[in-house]
Amino acid sequence: MKESVVIAGGGVAALEVALALRDLAGAEAEVTICSPRPTFVYRPYAVGVPYGVARVATYDLERLAAAAGARYRADSIASVDRANRLAVTHDGETLPYGDLVVCPGTKLLWPVPGAITFWGIAEERDVGKVMAEIRGGGTRRVAFTMPTVESWALPLYELALLTRAELERSGDDAELTVVTPEDAPLQIFGRGVAEEMAELLAGRRIEVRSGTHPVRFEEGVLETVPAGPLPFDKVVSLPKLEGRRIRGVPHDVEGFVRIGRHCEVLECDCLYAAGDVTSFPVKQGGLATQQADVVAEAIAARLGAPIEPAEFDPVLRGVLWTGGDSRYLQGWLAGGHGETSTMTAAPPWGADRGKIVGRYLTDFLAGVAA
Numbered sequence: 353m354k355e356s357v358v359i360a361g362g363g364v365a366a367l368e369v370a371l372a373l374r375d376l377a378g379a380e381a382e383v384t385i386c387s388p389r390p391t392f393v394y395r396p397y398a399v400g401v402p403y404g405v406a407r408v409a410t411y412d413l414e415r416l417a418a419a420a421g422a423r424y425r426a427d428s429i430a431s432v433d434r435a436n437r438l439a440v441t442h443d444g445e446t447l448p449y450g451d452l453v454v455c456p457g458t459k460l461l462w463p464v465p466g467a468i469t470f471w472g473i474a475e476e477r478d479v480g481k482v483m484a485e486i487r488g489g490g491t492r493r494v495a496f497t498m499p500t501v502e503s504w505a506l507p508l509y510e511l512a513l514l515t516r517a518e519l520e521r522s523g524d525d526a527e528l529t530v531v532t533p534e535d536a537p538l539q540i541f542g543r544g545v546a547e548e549m550a551e552l553l554a555g556r557r558i559e560v561r562s563g564t565h566p567v568r569f570e571e572g573v574l575e576t577v578p579a580g581p582l583p584f585d586k587v588v589s590l591p592k593l594e595g596r597r598i599r600g601v602p603h604d605v606e607g608f609v610r611i612g613r614h615c616e617v618l619e620c621d622c623l624y625a626a627g628d629v630t631s632f633p634v635k636q637g638g639l640a641t642q643q644a645d646v647v648a649e650a651i652a653a654r655l656g657a658p659i660e661p662a663e664f665d666p667v668l669r670g671v672l673w674t675g676g677d678s679r680y681l682q683g684w685l686a687g688g689h690g691e692t693s694t695m696t697a698a699p700p701w702g703a704d705r706g707k708i709v710g711r712y713l714t715d716f717l718a719g720v721a722a
């Protein structure tokens with residue numbers, strides 16, 4: 353009999369789990385993607401929207417699921433009955449599962465009162481308005497910030513770099529500052545990338561105030577800790593993330609799910625988690641796909657596939673839009689690899705096929721788009 357694998361989510365991690373299971377477990381697994389939103393949204397391109405250089409691609413999720421060998425069910429998972437291996441939908445229906453993979457992503461919270469929030473969705477009118485105000489001469493000092501280091505910082509730097517590039521093109525000027533709780537720009541990649549980023553930003557006249565947490569923006573003053581008040585005309589912030597909770601799935605106070613080396617939910621049978629909802633501190637699409645691959649390998653091996661399931665060994669790969677040529681960033685996150693981070697003019701992982709680099713998803717989406 354086939355194993356029923358239910359995936360709670362319809363984003364990056366969910367699709368990668370389905371694709372990897374199709375490859376590794378084939379006919380042994382019957383996969384259902386259960387997600388309330390009927391579309392798959394490719395959010396990384398949102399940074400280009402306010403500057404008119406990109407648009408956010410959306411795909412029909414039912415069609416993607418079918419192409420990945422899975423069924424799609426338009427509903428959210430509201431709770432899990434672990435004792436009886438049942439996922440309960442928002443509409444009260446029960447889905448029996450052999451394995452359940454939880455990947456509902458995060459809720460986006462308003463981070464800095466008074467600041468404009470960059471939500472990373474298709475409509476980014478408020479950030480577009482800031483550009484118009486700079487060109488109109490009413491805005492001279494702009495800060496880009498984020499509330500915690502536990503998110504994905506790359507869009508912060510892209511917004512600053514794209515703003516500078518746009519101003520250079522239009523012949524306007526403004527003081528641009530990144531206010532970040534990080535110790536150095538994009539430190540999460542490693543020392544090499546942080547040093548090159550600092551150089552790149554200095555070359556574009558973007559000041560960096562590192563080790564600085566934004567608190568609120570009021571009457572032209574950004575309150576920060578520990579630096580105190582900083583004067584700006586406008587402040588743009590990335591959102592704060594909180595895990596999306598599903599009743600019956602253990603989570604920490606911020607809604608994140610704690611996982612083991614094979615991305616199994618700790619102390620739960622036949623329950624896995626992947627992507628932004630996990631307590632792994634970096635929330636990034638490439639890492640979501642790596643966790644999804646680890647989950648699929650663990651399930652496929654149990655179903656008899658001749659593989660040794662790998663442990664999660666995260667490597668960060670990022671494509672940085674600078675307003676000119678892109679830069680490609682890479683660094684291993686876990687111990688044992690030493691300082692490996694690089695920033696290069698060509699992707700060390702092969703062709704540039706999008707901003708989310710995953711074993712299956714990148715080529716799959718490129719194929720669908722083509």
Ligand SMILES: Cc1cc2nc3c(=O)[nH]c(=O)nc-3n(C[C@H](O)[C@H](O)[C@H](O)COP(=O)(O)OP(=O)(O)OC[C@H]3O[C@@H](n4cnc5c(N)ncnc54)[C@H](O)[C@@H]3O)c2cc1C
Nearest residue numbers: 361362363364365396428429456457472627628636637638
């Ligand atoms: C502006 C921006 C730029 C980014 N740039 C990059 C980048 O350059 N490279 C990169 O790798 N990553 C990037 N990311 C991060 C990347 O988008 C996320 O890390 C990734 O989408 C996380 O995947 P996920 O599957 O965990 O969650 P998501 O992709 O958010 O998917 C969650 C899914 O779960 C569904 N869902 C919610 N609740 C339930 C429920 N109860 N039951 C069932 N389904 C549910 C949702 O509808 C959604 O389909 C960027 C993010 C933003 C916002």
